[in-house]
Amino acid sequence: MxxxxxxxxxxxxxxxxxxxxxxxxxxxxxxxxxxxxxxxxxxxxxxxxxxxxxxxxxxxxxxxxxxxxxxxxxxxxxxxxxxxxxxxxxxxxxxxxxxxxxxxxxxxxxxxxxxxxxxxxxxxxxxxxxxxxxxxxxxxxxxYDTALNTVVEVIDKIRDTASSHNRLFFVEVMGRDAGHIALNVGVGAGAEEILIPEENLGLERLLESLRRSKASGKSSSIVVVAEGDKIGKNVFELKDYVEENMTEYEVRVSVLGHMQRGGSxxxxxxxxxxxxxxxxxxxxxxxxxxxxxxxxxxxxxxxxxxxxxxxxxxxxxxxxxxxxxxxx
Structure with missing residues (x-):
């Protein structure tokens, strides 16, 4: 050589x-x-x-x-x-x-x-x-792989709380303008809905999806949101919109932030x-x-x-x- x-x-x-x-x-x-x-x-x-x-x-x-x-x-x-x-x-x-x-x-x-x-x-x-x-x-x-494993573990823990209190959790994950983390952890953690920049779900379709979940007997839900998702200005605006239109849900937001970058x-x-x-x-x-x-x-x-x-x-x-x- x-x-x-x-x-x-x-x-x-x-x-x-x-x-x-x-x-x-x-x-x-x-x-x-x-x-x-x-x-x-x-x-x-x-x-x-x-x-x-x-x-x-x-x-x-x-x-x-x-x-x-x-x-x-x-x-x-x-x-x-x-x-x-x-x-x-x-x-x-x-x-x-x-x-x-x-x-x-x-x-x-x-x-x-x-x-x-x-x-x-x-x-x-x-x-x-x-x-x-x-x-x-x-x-x-x-x-990337490490971040996926970190986020899935965290969402599993959040689901325990969501199930205990009949709550809807919006979980915001990193990714800038790419939805790779959100899509993969959403599938891996069994999220009820996944919001990514590449696919504009729209607010009404999000509500329809959550109503279907509720009608099917689900008492709690996890929605994974990529930080670059364009449906709302931010994840807290999404929370307010759902609370106004689905009063039967207690809605919480969890922004995972920089914990996704760390770890072995x-x-x-x-x-x-x-x-x-x-x-x-x-x-x-x-x-x-x-x-x-x-x-x-x-x-x-x-x-x-x-x-x-x-x-x-x-x-x-x-x-x-x-x-x-x-x-x-």
Whole structure:
């Protein structure tokens, strides 16, 4: 395998997600396997500009595969959005004699990497790390599977309370403008209705669905709402609307928030991070750049960063049909 890489940097950027540490470990140990030095870049692009670097070895990344969050920290960087900031970052990398970068993050991270490569010709490889699963070119992003398991467990607990008090619960989950988390956990947790941005249910149809559930003998209901759903201005407006039109229900709202991002990564995310980390390093060694490592049909595949940024992840239409049948 031809290799001009003597030193590779790895960083995490944007929102944290379970599996980022497993990816850092995978990149570091793949570098060690191929006798390449590995450098951790702290606090994303901000740390890159400031030269906040630490040499990583196979030994000092032990014990992190099971940890959520990111040991390299993450931060937003306004300065990196300027040509002057990116020039500082480039000079810091060159001063540290770093030859290529592996960046773990989402579309904002990849956009920065693409511009950086275009300006300085610096080799970059992306690993998708976000619980939202909203990146084109991969069926799973790091942290997505863990987030699903976390949310299903929480909804199971909420259902115990809903059943005890004959209540209707609106449970808002993360996902920005994508309904992947809501759709999957809604089916997995047996929700009576699922509201996602990709399918506009409408307020009247929501009421009809809840009335059917009530008529069928259900004394409590769970409605999973993606945070980007467009039916109401927010989940609390939905609560008020249902209370006005269905007085027989006690309605409660549970916004799960950042608990969905934390926690020990699932086995799936740990294995996926390991596969992606190996591919990212070995791609740089082969002279490949400007690509994102993804999972397609259970195989590790590369997608140009530009496509990953501009493309749209597609909601699973078959799962929407399954959810319609399951909520009957």
């Amino acid at each position: 031809p290799n001009k890489m003597k030193k590779i940097g790895v960083m995490t950027s944007g929102g944290d997600s379970p599996g980022m540490n497993a990816a850092i470990r995978a990149v570091t140990r793949t570098c060690a396997y191929h006798n390449i030095e590995c450098v951790g870049i702290y606090r994303g692009y901000e740390g890159m500009i400031e030269g906040d670097f630490k040499d990583l070895t196979a030994r000092n990344v032990k014990g992190i595969i099971n940890k959520g969050g990111t040991i390299l920290k993450s931060a937003r960087s306004k300065e990196f959005r300027t040509p002057e900031g990116r020039k500082k970052a480039y000079e810091a990398l060159k001063a540290k004699e770093i030859d290529g970068l592996v960046l773990v993050g989402g579309d904002g991270t990849f956009t920065g990497a693409l511009i950086f490569n275009q300006e300085f010709g610096f080799p970059v490889m992306g690993i998708p790390g976000t619980i939202d699963n909203d990146i084109y070119g991969t069926s799973h992003t790091l942290g 990564p699932s086995c799936f995310d740990r294995v996926l991070a390991s596969r992606m980390g190996v591919k990212a390093v070995e791609s740089l060694m082969e002279g490949i750049s400007n690509q994102m490592v993804g999972l397609l049909n259970d195989k590790i595949a590369l997608t140009p960063l530009e496509k990953a940024i501009k493309g749209q992840s597609k909601i699973n239409k078959e799962l929407i049909r399954v959810s319609d049948i399951m909520t009957t």
